[in-house]
Amino acid sequence: MSTQFDLVIRGGTIVDGTGTQPYIADVGVRDGLIVEVGSLTGTGREEIDASGLTVTPGFVDIHTHYDGQITWENRMIPSSNHGVTTIVMGNCGVGFAPVREGDHHLMIKLMEGVEDIPEVVMAEGVPFNWKSFPDYLDVLEQRECDVDFATQIPHSPLRVFVMGERGANLEPPTSDDLVEMRRCVAEAVQAGALGVASSRNLFHRFRSGKLAPSVNTEVDEILALAQGLTDAGTGVFQCNPNLDNDARDEMAVFRTIAETTGRPVNFSLIHMPNDATNWHRYIEGIRQARADGLTISGQFLPRPLGVLYGLDLSFNPFSLNPSYRAIAGLPLAEKVARLRDPELRARLIAEEPDDPSPSFVGMIKSISSLYRLTDPVRYDFRPENSLQAEAERLGRPEREVIYDALLEDEGRAILASFATDILPYLDKSAVLFGEENLIPALGDGGAHYGMVCDAAYTTYLLSCRVGDRGLDLPTAVRSLTSQPARSVGLADRGVVAAGYKADLNVLDLDAMMLRRPQIKADLPAGGKRLSQQSTGYVATVVSGAVTYRNGEASGALPGRLIRGTRNAPSEPAPAQYADA
Known part of the structure; x- marks a missing residue:
């Protein structure tokens, strides 16, 4: 039998992006568009078994x-x-x-x-x-x-x-x-x-x-x-x-x-x-x-x-203090070794931030609560989870507790502060x-x-x-x-229905979780950036091409510049398929 579709996603629970209730159906894709949603008899050049999984539009x-x-x-x-x-x-x-x-x-x-x-x-x-x-x-x-x-x-x-x-x-x-x-x-x-x-x-x-x-x-x-x-x-x-x-x-x-x-x-x-x-x-x-x-x-x-603080990140609660400048550019291991020196520790804990930008000084001075990011991370912190609360329980100065927390995991610890x-x-x-x-x-x-x-x-x-x-x-x-x-005027996407752009996610919601952010030196000139992995993404599809499988990049690069606004192909009809 000849293929009728470039891609078929079979038997998934469709959450179609309109806010309507989920239903079970197949999704057929051809030439970068969704061409059919329902019980499909035709085959696809590529097929994804989405039984027990959730299918959504791409985000x-x-x-x-x-x-x-x-x-x-x-x-x-x-x-x-x-x-x-x-x-x-x-x-x-x-x-x-x-x-x-x-x-x-x-x-x-x-x-x-x-x-x-x-x-x-x-x-x-x-x-x-x-x-x-x-x-x-x-x-x-x-x-x-x-x-x-x-x-x-x-x-x-x-x-x-x-x-x-x-x-x-x-x-x-x-x-x-x-x-x-x-x-x-x-x-x-x-x-x-x-x-x-x-x-x-x-x-x-x-x-x-x-x-x-x-x-x-x-x-x-x-x-x-x-x-x-x-x-x-x-x-x-x-x-x-x-x-x-x-x-x-x-x-x-x-x-x-x-x-x-x-x-x-x-x-x-x-x-x-x-x-x-x-x-x-x-x-x-x-x-x-x-x-x-x-x-x-x-x-x-x-x-x-939220703002993340760490010894290998842009800022930490002591990074604007005068005594920190001499070690700011050191590799992490050397920086950690210096920060373990009792004399430098005492100076940094005693000093106040000083910087030409009042915004950054204000950001450091306004920190009221800091939380350790664990793995996996949920961000549902309570006040008693903060380092400040920990210092109070231990009867220790909070700046000492924060300083020591930054040195955990050989200096790779990440602390989070939130605006409210x-x-x-x-x-x-x-x-x-x-x-x-x-x-x-x-x-x-x-x-x-x-x-x-x-x-x-x-x-x-x-x-x-x-x-x-x-x-x-x-x-x-x-x-x-x-x-x-x-x-923003891009009405041609964001819905699982015939005529819409074939941007899709196949999700295992039961397995979905966020990992702790990590720092990687993979920018031009060796620049560092935070990245964050997750689980639960079985497949991500852009213009009908699978770009990620189980969180790993496929190598496909179907994404292109969008010039100007796009109209919706049609208003999606109410689902006529079996309820999930």
Whole structure:
């Protein structure tokens, strides 16, 4: 019998990405698309037995920073090994295009400060064989990858591209500058960018402490960018808000953008301890905007924002202390040996952090609770699990306990700190899953190589949150697939139905778990990054090609640049197959 399909996934429990109840069926794939879902009699060139397993759409991660990594690497880890089949880059107003000759180093220094990517990695890895944003897209179009990838034009590089040194020095734009920025946004979106991205977050700085060019800009400049979307007739405005500001003021800016341009707005919804009421104000603002016919979406992490600390990572609680500088660049074994010296230990414990960036000093000083990451890791820490609580039980100074914990496992210990208490956050966020305009995201894959490893949020959501606090599997899958895809205009994916893109996951949910993050020196110039493995991914499929089998890369690279938004092939019909 001749084959009728390129791939058949047989007998799996389909969780189709629409939020409807699971059902058992086969999935037939041909020419990169799902062509049939049901009881299939035809055969496939390749077949996967999914009996007893779960079949979902591929996951869509709309908040990543793979802008540089995509130019030197073909695998977008640590996202693609966690079921992600589409990523969106260019977030938070930073990136590498557009850029004029002579400004390459400035873009590198900006990404180093904002996204914790080592300067040497970018200097060796990013080719900068482009100037305009359409040029950058032309370069990306030549890349082959294990996921599909799309991007947005970032505000900070655009500002410097248009204004030169005045833009980098945070000077106000002229009217001609605003006209040119608006034109560049429209040009980028017409060439295939999904939108434009900015940041108002005061944490976003150069490593020297100087603010990123976008951060202090006035609303008229932000509106000029957004009006470029109006001119292009499509696109989304993405923004990281000023977390020190009142949420009502930030939402007023987002409403102005949405009302003025008619375009959707996506922003980073982050719970910060400095004003817990802001979280609720943002959510109420999203709901009110929806009631008023505006599309403003909040991207939130399924667990609190966390920072990882270790002797081999970007930071640890003592790394900004003056006496640490002499050993900061040593190999780990030598560093551990030095840190075991009683005299250096006493000095470091007594010293306070000192750094040109107030953001990083504030990050270290604001640590209130630290937790050891074990293997496997669930992130469901309670206050009594913290090193601070351990110090209290032992009657020891907490800085001594933290210092000694960093030296565990020959200095490979990883300690985690979170922006807010974990269990209350899980309670607060439980009601958000499945709600329109509230989207799990903020994994930041491709950035913060040595301090954050949140890109595995997809695996965390499925392995740790489903079944907890009322979250059901269909809602969780929808929040990882069709919901984020549609929020950026990629409606051709995220659903298991005929006509949709054949991006799929075959999952063993009973076996799914997260391993402890590990540091690897596999970036350009020997740069280090955190990676995180998992179990439970039987297969991941992109455009009908299997990219991962049982967590191991197959070598297939079917992923390509996505230029512009995509329409849904059709609204999926209700399932007519046997209930799971």
